[in-house]
Amino acid sequence: MSVEVPVPVPVDLDEVDLSDRDWWVRPPAERHAAFDRLRRERPFAFFAEPEIPGIPTGPGYRAVTRYADLEAISSQPALFCSGKGAVSMQDIPAELHEFYGSLISMDDPRHAKIRRIVSKTFTPRMLERTLDSVRAVVDDVLAAARRTAEAGDGTIDVVADIAAPIPLRVICDMMGIPEEDRPGVLNRSNIILSGGDPELIEDGDPLTAFLTAGMEMAALMERLAAERLEQPREDLTTALVTTEVDGEKLSHQEIASFFILLLVAGNETTRNALSQGLLALAEHPDQRARWAADPGLDRTAVEEVVRWVSPVTWMRRTATRDGELNGHRFSAGDKFLLFYAAANRDPEAFRDPQVFDVGRDPNPHVGFGSKGPHFCLGAHLARRELAVAFRAMFDQLPDLEVTGPPDRLRSSFVNGLKRLPARLTGVR
Ligand code: HEM
Numbered sequence: 001m002s003v004e005v006p007v008p009v010p011v012d013l014d015e016v017d018l019s020d021r022d023w024w025v026r027p028p029a030e031r032h033a034a035f036d037r038l039r040r041e042r043p044f045a046f047f048a049e050p051e052i053p054g055i056p057t058g059p060g061y062r063a064v065t066r067y068a069d070l071e072a073i074s075s076q077p078a079l080f081c082s083g084k085g086a087v088s089m090q091d092i093p094a095e096l097h098e099f100y101g102s103l104i105s106m107d108d109p110r111h112a113k114i115r116r117i118v119s120k121t122f123t124p125r126m127l128e129r130t131l132d133s134v135r136a137v138v139d140d141v142l143a144a145a146r147r148t149a150e151a152g153d154g155t156i157d158v159v160a161d162i163a164a165p166i167p168l169r170v171i172c173d174m175m176g177i178p179e180e181d182r183p184g185v186l187n188r189s190n191i192i193l194s195g196g197d198p199e200l201i202e203d204g205d206p207l208t209a210f211l212t213a214g215m216e217m218a219a220l221m222e223r224l225a226a227e228r229l230e231q232p233r234e235d236l237t238t239a240l241v242t243t244e245v246d247g248e249k250l251s252h253q254e255i256a257s258f259f260i261l262l263l264v265a266g267n268e269t270t271r272n273a274l275s276q277g278l279l280a281l282a283e284h285p286d287q288r289a290r291w292a293a294d295p296g297l298d299r300t301a302v303e304e305v306v307r308w309v310s311p312v313t314w315m316r317r318t319a320t321r322d323g324e325l326n327g328h329r330f331s332a333g334d335k336f337l338l339f340y341a342a343a344n345r346d347p348e349a350f351r352d353p354q355v356f357d358v359g360r361d362p363n364p365h366v367g368f369g370s371k372g373p374h375f376c377l378g379a380h381l382a383r384r385e386l387a388v389a390f391r392a393m394f395d396q397l398p399d400l401e402v403t404g405p406p407d408r409l410r411s412s413f414v415n416g417l418k419r420l421p422a423r424l425t426g427v428r
């Protein structure tokens with residue numbers, strides 16, 4: 001296969017447009033070369049917002065690429081808020097970004113309250129049961145992938161056959177989504193997360209497809225929430241409809257919006273950590289052999305996969321007043337995109353940041369977010385899913401060979417793969 005090992009490549013910063021989704025399908029070597037120069041030469045580089053039909057185009061944003069700047073912004077939520085929108089470059093209407101972002105696009109005290117309700121439902125018992133089920137889901141998915149290869153010419157698509165179904169099934173099991181609704185959940189989640197990638201929007205314009213997918217997802221969750229009030233079950237949906245903090249419960253709409261966040265934050269991210277973790281191992285066979293031979297490396301290797309891939313490329317913050325940060329003056333209303341993918345390769349924070357090292361320790365990556373109130377609520381679950389899945393792949397699919405190259409998602413927000421061809425060499 002053609003390998004994509006990051007090597008220094010010349011890059012013209014005036015040609016770099018982080019808002020252009022087509023820029024993100026270029027080889028990662030180019031992306032990281034641009035980040036290197038942005039960190040050194042233009043640490044708060046300005047970019048214009050892309051135009052979206054139906055949404056007013058705003059004043060643009062600053063791209064935060066240095067680890068220290070990103071940490072400083074993330075850890076001062078009163079000065080750099082999320083409530084003006086955390087997952088879009090544009091100032092979309094508040095109801096819309098809250099609906100699609102749930103607590104990720106809220107500020108305290110509302111954020112803290114909703115997060116307390118949600119955290120209360122991620123009880124140790126609930127989490128333990130989910131974690132136990134991860135192994136069964138992984139075994140099942142890997143066995144199905146082998147059957148697919150055997151039924152055909154030995155080839156599989158890592159994304160469709162392994163990386164997508166594992167986190168989707170884990171989240172649907174957690175929420176108690178019926179089997180028959182799951183294909184629809186996958187399709188709608190793809191549309192919501194596609195970043196407008198034309199391949200995933202079959203007809204109509206991206207904004208309408210996005211809104212329709214959100215409304216259909218909300219309708220499904222409203223139905224399930226109503227069913228659980230009648231007949232409680234041992235699932236997260238039941239916990240979400242019944243849990244109270246200070247006498248307040250989540251509305252059905254809030255549950256629907258949280259479910260969309262779970263799919264977005266917990267499904268696509270883990271999917272891309274899996275697929276691109278496998279790609280990184282194919283590109284670094286020494287690291288693959290080292291990890292496969294030593295389960296003691298599972299902890300550090302999973303962290304390194306998350307640093308290397310940085311499945312969430314950025315989150316946004318907006319300045320609430322005028323101020324100065326590390327020599328940069330800013331005004332109230334200025335937008336900052338926190339480029340986790342860039343901070344995760346900052347030589348000020350990581351020794352040899354362009355080296356993929358499954359034993360890296362310490363590894364203070366910001367793949368799950370940096371310091372601050374929005375740190376990933378599912379990091380524990382994601383780590384478990386990744387550790388179980390990679391170990392099981394080493395054991396059950398030792399003959400898996402990536403035949404690449406990957407087909408990249410046209411999105412600046414999610415570092416995603418649409419397809420990653422592979423074959424099981426033991427099949428034929
Ligand atoms: C490799 C997998 C994952 C990655 C890379 C990831 C990354 C992130 C990032 C970057 C944030 C934003 C942090 C910030 O704004 O400061 C976040 C927030 C969040 N994540 Fe994850 N995530 C992953 C898996 C999961 C899973 C499995 C779940 C749940 C099932 C989940 C649920 C959430 C939630 C609910 C939030 C919002 C927290 C808040 O705003 O208070 N994530 N995640």
